Amino acid sequence: MEIDDMTPAEERVWRAFARGEDVDFRDPADEDPARGADWGPERTVRAAVVRALLLSAPQEDGETAALRLAGARITGVLNLQYADIDPAVRLSACHFEHVPVLYAARLRQLNLRGSVLPGLDAATLRVDGVLRMSDCLFDGPVRLGGAQISGALFMDGAHIANPPAGEAALQLNHITVGDGLSAPGLRARGEVRLTGASVAGSVDLNGARLEAGAGEVAVDAETLTVEGDALLREADVLGWIGLRGARIAGRLDLSHTRLANPGDAALRASSCTIGELWLRKGPRMEGTLNLRRAQVDVLFLEPEVVPEEVLLNSLVYTSLTPHEPAERRLAMLERDGEGYVPHAYQQLTAAYRRMGDDDAARLVQLAKQRRRRATLPWYGRLWGHVQDATVGYGFRPLRAAGWLVSLLVAGSLAYALHHPEPLKADEAPQFNPVFYTLDLLLPVISFGQEAAFAPTGGYQWLSYTLVLTGWILATTVVTGITRTVSRQ
Known part of the structure; x- marks a missing residue:
């Protein structure tokens, strides 16, 4: 251009x-x-x-x-x-x-x-x-x-x-x-x-x-x-x-x-x-x-x-x-x-x-x-509700301790009103309902009461329940305490 x-x-x-x-x-x-x-x-x-x-x-x-x-x-x-x-x-x-x-x-x-x-x-x-x-x-x-x-x-x-x-x-x-x-x-x-x-x-x-x-x-x-x-x-x-x-x-x-x-x-x-x-x-x-x-x-x-x-x-x-x-x-x-x-x-x-x-x-x-x-079958959901209510799936150890105290009180009252018969009357220690219940609830500690007395009838079934729940709850408490200590 x-x-x-x-x-x-x-x-x-x-x-x-x-x-x-x-x-x-x-x-x-x-x-x-x-x-x-x-x-x-x-x-x-x-x-x-x-x-x-x-x-x-x-x-x-x-x-x-x-x-x-x-x-x-x-x-x-x-x-x-x-x-x-x-x-x-x-x-x-x-x-x-x-x-x-x-x-x-x-x-x-x-x-x-x-x-x-x-x-x-x-x-x-x-x-x-x-x-x-x-x-x-x-x-x-x-x-x-x-x-x-x-x-x-x-x-x-x-x-x-x-x-x-x-x-x-x-x-x-x-x-x-x-x-x-x-x-x-x-x-x-x-x-x-x-x-x-x-x-x-x-x-x-x-x-x-x-x-x-x-x-x-x-x-x-x-x-x-x-x-x-x-x-x-x-x-x-x-x-x-x-x-x-x-x-x-x-x-x-x-x-x-x-x-x-x-x-x-x-x-x-x-x-x-x-x-x-x-x-x-x-x-x-x-x-x-x-x-x-x-x-x-x-x-x-x-x-x-x-x-x-x-x-x-x-x-x-x-x-x-x-x-x-x-x-x-x-x-x-x-x-x-x-x-x-x-x-x-x-x-x-x-x-x-x-x-x-x-x-x-x-x-x-x-x-x-x-x-x-909510993703589990009905029986899993049922067991989950039990775990939640009792111990909060292990994340509520104090709740487990509360259940232990409640069971201790209930068991102590029940056995105080109905003493179980001694297995050997001449060798049995004096019956104590509180320590007898503790013997049932605590899986490791023994106060010599559980082995000396034998409840019958419904009180025998109560003892089975206390032993089973004691194992579960005590394990939960120990696990919770261990988790807390290990994180600290």
Whole structure:
């Protein structure tokens, strides 16, 4: 393209490029580029001119060429497919009539801050520095799948809407970011796809509004790798978030966030590895919380956030905060959609023991036995009720001691009113109903009473009952004391 074919606005851009000077058509500077279709020829630049600048414009000695353009209406298709571009490119607050095509291009730096575009086709793009799309308005999908960005990716305040049916609004699948992904305040109507993405820094989606619709994918981040934190605080998500197989070294923070996907899973974080998972200070999750087979170092989970259904089988966590009474935590385990899950009770027990709260740990173990009882046949359930009522499945040793005292009193009164006959009258010691009952109840200690007297009739059956229950209860007391001492 010859320079005499250009408009005055294009000539101004052409001359400024070689010296890296700014060209700003905005007047006033804060005008809305969404109305850029009405801008006249005095601020219109053809995409073909921009392409010619970046690919073949002459350089000036001692100057660093760069395209720094603001407030322009760019007509035609900016096609830089497979292009290798060294100058930095800044097209801020511009209005694009057509989708820029940057497929497989390589740029030193790209800044589209505040621009309005009908979409972006930049799959497998390579940027040696920073890619900035802050405050951009996209009326169509942003395709960055497989892109390689050596620096950071900025999309703070960006708005993406109206993707075609079946296509994700923001496609960051298999992207590689050498620094962080910063997109606080992002608005996306449709799926945000992060499958297989790798971020060396942190992912910041604080304050995002992600609206995919009930039953639809809001964020698909399977096998995502984040070396820092993944932040989704004070956000609003309609649809489900998928993190299956993801690895987040730092904190996955969902504090103050509304997760809503009624009738289906709201958060699918199965088989993932997370340093810290924070679910706190937000409304109750609308939908299922799926943490099956996940590994979490610190699980910050407030009972108020837990939804009506959870899936916790094989979830492993080292620390559970905040420290809540066992009754509040047990309510969560009772909502497991798979029914009785022994592993979930074992994990909660271990967490309380690491806190040093043995009382809460025993409550969890007792609740586990009661939940298991419902899965047994009738005779198992019957025996379970007996164990529960008498000794609390061994986790209520004081209750066993109470039963022993009660049986001691009952037996002592019964045998005080009806002395059993001595086996050898001339050798038998003086009968003592209290110590005789103790002889029957205590399986190890002997006071010489049981062997010297022989009750008959119903009192003989009473002695058999005392011997049997004494063995069971005394063993329970000893086991409970031993458990307590060994933990201390």
